[in-house]
Amino acid sequence: MKLYCFGESGNAYKCALALEMADLEWEPIHVDFFKGEARSPEYRAINEMGEVPVLIDGDTTLTQSGVILDYISSKTGKLGGRSAAERREVLRWLFWDNHKLSTQIGTTRFLMNFLAADKRPEGVIPFLQGRLKAAYTVLNDHLANRNWVAGEAVTIADLSCCGYLYYPEPYGFDRADWPNIDHWLDRIAALPGWKHPYDLMQRALPAATA
Amino acid sequence: MKLYCFGESGNAYKCALALEMADLEWEPIHVDFFKGEARSPEYRAINEMGEVPVLIDGDTTLTQSGVILDYISSKTGKLGGRSAAERREVLRWLFWDNHKLSTQIGTTRFLMNFLAADKRPEGVIPFLQGRLKAAYTVLNDHLANRNWVAGEAVTIADLSCCGYLYYPEPYGFDRADWPNIDHWLDRIAALPGWKHPYDLMQRALPAATA
Numbered sequence A, B: 001m002k003l004y005c006f007g008e009s010g011n012a013y014k015c016a017l018a019l020e021m022a023d024l025e026w027e028p029i030h031v032d033f034f035k036g037e038a039r040s041p042e043y044r045a046i047n048e049m050g051e052v053p054v055l056i057d058g059d060t061t062l063t064q065s066g067v068i069l070d071y072i073s074s075k076t077g078k079l080g081g082r083s084a085a086e087r088r089e090v091l092r093w094l095f096w097d098n099h100k101l102s103t104q105i106g107t108t109r110f111l112m113n114f115l116a117a118d119k120r121p122e123g124v125i126p127f128l129q130g131r132l133k134a135a136y137t138v139l140n141d142h143l144a145n146r147n148w149v150a151g152e153a154v155t156i157a158d159l160s161c162c163g164y165l166y167y168p169e170p171y172g173f174d175r176a177d178w179p180n181i182d183h184w185l186d187r188i189a190a191l192p193g194w195k196h197p198y199d200l201m202q203r204a205l206p207a208a209t210a
Helices: A010-021 A041-046 A065-076 A084-113 A124-145 A156-161 A179-189 B010-021 B041-046 B065-076 B084-113 B124-142 B156-161 B179-189
Strands: A002-005 A027-030 A054-057 A060-063 B002-005 B027-030 B054-057 B060-063
Touching: A002 A010, A010 A065, A010 A084, A010 A156, A054 A065, A060 A065, A060 B084, A065 A084, A065 A156, A065 B084, A084 A124, A084 A156, A084 B060, A084 B065, A084 B084, A124 A179, A124 B124, A156 A179, B002 B010, B010 B065, B010 B084, B010 B156, B054 B065, B060 B065, B065 B084, B065 B156, B084 B124, B084 B156, B124 B179, B156 B179
Parallel strands: A002 A027, B002 B027
Antiparallel strands: A002 A054, A054 A060, B002 B054, B054 B060
């Protein structure tokens, strides 16, 4: 399988991590995102949404991290729910993550780290951070009495929700403020196959610091 | 079935519309959203995410519009894809809508219409409108040579993507600017069972104009 990706994309990381943890053979295809490659006509022919990641498996082309995660789980029988109710619970957190968590972190982290300071739109970062605080609260409360986001073992719901939370660039999230999230991230990182995003995928930008 | 909802919620509308179009018996339970009911401890006991909609079907409680739409389609055999590939395509557009379209419209429309003018955060509305323009472009281009978002007939992917697009309150979207979206909205509105959001669910705020 091939995954169109770049290191800074948390949405691509979710899929790269699932491929590793499901023990599948895969190869990254680097997308030069910050030079606009994902918006080029050539890339739009692969994904009209102009986004990373894209997974190619033979004749099957898939986009949207939630769809790719569901495909990996269905294909391997790993990282999914064990009943219809558990699968719906997994899907619920995949949607919540897309709707409330990863989307907002992706934008906030982009504005704070990958855009020149003089191009940052006034007022947007604190607004998004306020919305994110509400999302961190929901996730931290949810993890108060449980080890995993859905069900009794790690699932693609965990891999989706953690997608942006291991990155080192600042975006207003300090693990120490959210102890249940902090411990859960440690649990995921202790699993066989776990790797840091920058060890799985080539960065599109050079690291700012050593 | 019971749907926790209020008229202004496009996410609730998606589900109410699917219930109508799948010809199911359902009853709305009004949530007084703008008075904070969705964030109350009583409501959080129903949905820890503090969000509308919630669908109750006997012992089953479901949240996230994407999960509810998938449940309605699976239960009735209506409004879904006809093959595994079509179902993945439906899911892809559900995720895209949650990630790029409805989330951003919901926030923009809230800031422009349901929040006092002196509380609107500076700079946020034009920023979100810029991101939305990119999303409208993707959807409008996708609909250039097809009648429905996924497959050969209407599916829950259409009902998800249209969720906020029939509302009268201004948020920077003019149907005339997006002719393929405009015609597609007319096609959906011509289907049996279609109703306007304010004819399906009680508003939480009085209408600003007659």
